[in-house]
Amino acid sequence: MNPFEDMRIFCQVMEAGSFTAAADQLGLSKQFVSRRLMQLEARLGVRLLNRSTRRLDVTPLGQSYYESALRLLGEVEQVEQGIAGQTVEPRGTIRLSAPLSFAMAHLGDLLPAFLERYPEVSVEVDLSDRPVDLIGEGYDLALRIGVLEDSTLIARRIASIQRVYCASPAYLAARGTPQAPEDLQQHDCLPYGHGRQVQWRFAGPGNKPLAVGVTGRMRVNNGELLKDAAIAGMGITYLPTFIVEAALEAGQLVTVLDAFLPEPLALSAVYPQHRQGSRPVQVLIEFLRERLERRGAPAIR
Numbered sequence: 001m002n003p004f005e006d007m008r009i010f011c012q013v014m015e016a017g018s019f020t021a022a023a024d025q026l027g028l029s030k031q032f033v034s035r036r037l038m039q040l041e042a043r044l045g046v047r048l049l050n051r052s053t054r055r056l057d058v059t060p061l062g063q064s065y066y067e068s069a070l071r072l073l074g075e076v077e078q079v080e081q082g083i084a085g086q087t088v089e090p091r092g093t094i095r096l097s098a099p100l101s102f103a104m105a106h107l108g109d110l111l112p113a114f115l116e117r118y119p120e121v122s123v124e125v126d127l128s129d130r131p132v133d134l135i136g137e138g139y140d141l142a143l144r145i146g147v148l149e150d151s152t153l154i155a156r157r158i159a160s161i162q163r164v165y166c167a168s169p170a171y172l173a174a175r176g177t178p179q180a181p182e183d184l185q186q187h188d189c190l191p192y193g194h195g196r197q198v199q200w201r202f203a204g205p206g207n208k209p210l211a212v213g214v215t216g217r218m219r220v221n222n223g224e225l226l227k228d229a230a231i232a233g234m235g236i237t238y239l240p241t242f243i244v245e246a247a248l249e250a251g252q253l254v255t256v257l258d259a260f261l262p263e264p265l266a267l268s269a270v271y272p273q274h275r276q277g278s279r280p281v282q283v284l285i286e287f288l289r290e291r292l293e294r295r296g297a298p299a300i301r
Helices: 003-016 019-026 030-044 060-084 100-117 169-175 181-186 223-231 241-249 279-295
Strands: 049-051 056-058 092-098 121-127 141-145 154-161 163-167 198-203 209-214 236-240 254-256 265-271
Touching: 003 019, 003 030, 003 060, 019 030, 056 060, 092 100, 092 279, 100 121, 100 141, 100 223, 100 241, 100 279, 121 279, 141 154, 141 279, 154 279, 163 241, 169 254, 181 198, 181 209, 223 236, 223 241, 236 241, 265 279
Parallel strands: 092 121, 092 141
Antiparallel strands: 049 056, 141 265, 154 265, 163 236, 163 254, 198 209
16 A cells, blocks of 8 residues: 555546546556555545546545645655755656647747756646636646736746737727727727626826726637737727737737836746645746746836
8 A cells, every 4th residue: 555656646537537548647557546546535434536437526525635635745746856956857747727828929939948958847738718726627837917816826927918908990090099098988899808897907197007997899718819809890909919919010900098008917927835846847937937038028028
């Protein structure tokens, strides 16, 4: 009986979503994995997973055990890496979550360069604009743009993201160009997200924060689609420059309200406490910080 090995097997099943997939990733048989988890449940006296012919569903106790096991395994990894010393070449797999549009703009060349520098490290990337549950879903690291919620996670600011208000020349010719943030209440806007009440933020008189409620006929949780809608003349949108820069240079979009732009947003690397000592995670964060800093004074585009 090896409790740590059982923890690793259980965590792999949770992350893979099935005994078969976990067994393939671990290089073990499906029967062996299933038997070890049955023995783990018997030893604990609880059911961790509800099994059916189609899927595995984690029980509340199973979810709690998974989160605790991840923390404990992370601490074991941290101790081993500390003993091995900081001169050891980073190795291991990083599960990374990143916003879709940002990743398409910047990670396509950065991640291959990172993997070339660190040949013993591999990266599994999930692109999603939703705020993933790092611990519950087994991620080692997430890139997040904007204000972070208070949590037990550790965050490091690695870059700044500038956003602009923009619309197509045809839309502005037909509806006029807003001269002040309050003018947006008379315009069709293209907000990001699905909330019923959306506020855009500005730097008001004396550089004091100003919030203005905006409305529009189209709301999307993807910046690329909002950019295309703005190019099509559907309204004014508010997006990071890395999404709209090419359209601005081509004249498909033009900026408005430049005098009222608020401070850039923070791009943060966020990770669980038990990954604080993970060398692969830390070298990836530092690599991204260095490369993005080169691209962007004062804010990446």
